[in-house]
Amino acid sequence: MIDLKDLRENPDRYRHAAQLKRIDVDIDTLLELDAKRRALDSTRQQLTAEKNSIGKQIAQLAGRLKSASPTEKSAVQEEMKNLQSRPTELKAQEQTLDAQVAEIDPRLMEILLRCAQPADDDVPVGRDDSENVEIKKWGTVRQFDFSPKDHMTLGSELNLIDVDRGVKLAGSRSYFLIGDGALLHQAVLRLAQDMMMERGFIPMTVPVLVREPAMVGTGYFPLGREQSYVMSNEEPAKYLVGTAEVSLTAFHMDETLDGKTLPRKYVGMSPCFRREAGTYGKDTAGLYRIHQFDKVEQVIICKNDIKESKRWHEEILQNAEAILQKLDLPYRIVKVCTGDLGQGQVAKYDIETWMPSRKSYGETHSASRFYDFQARRLNLRYRDEEGKVRICHTLNNTVIASPRVLIPILELYQNANGSITIPTALRPYMGNREIIGNA
């Protein structure tokens, strides 16, 4: 959530932010509702103050009544009765005001939840992902001296992937991983988790079925609601997360952490569920765009300090690079432009890994920094050295997402005879074998 006070003072900053992120949000109405809301609040407080003060007088009389002599008693009772009429009037006025507030509040909140966090100054301005800016390339793209197969061909010839039966059971964009396909998938995830643990991240198994506040708090709702699966026979409803980021970031929701314990570094492995609404006909072949996958995700919760946030952003980016380098997969890093940035993100790097069958780099990682956007929604705070309560900053990045990353692995590690060489880093997780398929 954005800072409403800041919006009041710098409305143009937020108009501009929404425009750059191409989010349709009515700032003028928001300001108008906010002004009305505060005026009502102020009036209402005055009424309540008067009511409370009369209430206290009555209370004191009630106390005196207990020890009053019979002659005093009736006088005190009379006085109490006289005092009682005014609060009744005040209460009626309060109710009128409350009704108005009750009408305004949801409208105000609806708009507020749609407001875009302004992108950081170093973010390139652009319309969509075509205007993301490449900042780094790593590795050499393999040149084949034979005609390479795509991962689907390899997957079915070696009996690693079965999409047909996946679709039969679960509908479009579903799949089975079989035998070494399943093992390779798990090997990649384990490698990722182990590498993150070496880097001081605490491993977590997280809920993947969560309540609405976790989804709103992390910024996936309300704008991305149609992308999530909902369990509507639960009351209140539960939602399947699209990433462990939701659970890891919301882990400390409504808490005030001790500043000395920051940063918190968490790594979670979880299934991820995405409806992929509005993507019909896009990336239909193979394991690229699917409804369910597994991902190892890194999350950092740190102090409210822009410099620190930026530093951790570089670190989580490097963590992801480290695993791609260990797997020797060529990749590039792009700085995501304003139009391709999420509502709450102030900056984002995508890592794209070379995928021979796509003849291009395909997104495999996404490293985001939010400053206090998520933490404000989550009511996630900490106490600093001076004892002041402040809102945390949050960041996250993919460590590895599989099976998508199996696309470059299978395609780049294939041999002329149709077998796959297992990347060295994965062999310890695959019984130290070197080859999938006949050598």
Place this chain on the structure above:
RNA sequence: GGAGGAGUGGCAGAGUGGUCGAAUGCGCCGGUCUUGAAAACCGGUGGGCCAGCAAUGGUCCCGUGAGUUCGAAUCUCACCUCCUCCGCCA
């Protein structure tokens, strides 16, 4: 799923309609004492929102939301969470 019980400040725990943001203890912070520490003693110690440069003032918060009442931590209803017992179960 069935039957009971419970949710109060960092923690423990009192409070069953009024002067209660809430006793007391522990913890924490500051001080006195001490060569230093401990003990003892003294003082302090929540958050949100609004106004204000600030000091401060107002208001809201006793799981959450609604209600009764001049007045609710205390009474009523709904929901959430936890505990105990029974059933079922990876």
